[in-house]
Amino acid sequence: MSRKLNPQQEAVLKSLNDPVRRRLFDFISQSAQPASRDEAAKAAGISRTLAAYHLDRLATAGLLAVSYARPEGKSGPGAGRTAKLYALAQEEVSVSLPARNYRLLGSLLANAASTDTSGVVLQALHQAAREEGKNLGQGSGELLPLLDELGYEPQADDQGEITMGNCPFHMVAQHQTQLVCSMNLQLVSGALEGCQMDCGLAELSPRAGRCCVVVHPQ
Incomplete structure (x- = not known):
């Protein structure tokens, strides 16, 4: 009998099925501090624009948590734009078929x-x-x-x-x-x-x- 995935399960499976997205997820999960898009892009060997797209998809699936901060050591006017940072989500996300608790x-x-x-x-x-x-x-x-x-x-x-x-x-x-x-x-x-x-x-x-x-x- 076939089983239908709920939206969260579908999002999780699709997110980690992509090899680029998997590399980004592995990098973020092993980072001691929240990482920026530039850092993630460099680690995965891809462009910043592509990294931003995949990181946001991982966040939407509940696998990553997003925060915002100015570049380290800079504050006040002229400090630059607030950077979007990514860290491993603290909430657990699991997929089990059939459902188990x-x-x-x-x-x-x-x-x-x-x-x-x-x-x-x-x-x-x-x-x-x-x-x-x-x-x-x-x-x-x-x-x-x-x-x-x-x-x-x-x-x-x-x-x-x-x-x-x-x-x-x-x-x-x-x-x-x-x-x-x-x-x-x-x-x-x-x-x-x-x-x-x-x-x-x-x-x-x-x-x-x-x-x-x-x-x-x-």
């Missing part, structure tokens, strides 16, 4: 776990998360590719410290922050153990714009 399921389970005053459910969640992380780590053998596959968008600096640019459970974490953060910690700690990364230590280090877990070299 795993976000609602996650929220319900998290709300139920948070009402358990005995601590038994939280302990079971931590154990399950750590075991799952360990099993995934043993299957992968490499920590950074595994964390990237899980949606954490890991970044390692020159000292070997790994920060996570994204929380895969962001929507649930907004309402059950402590629960989700503690689960993230156990999941990443298990992955470290499974990958046999004895030199790494995961700890909670919440900061705006990234996941709460940081991996420190011991």
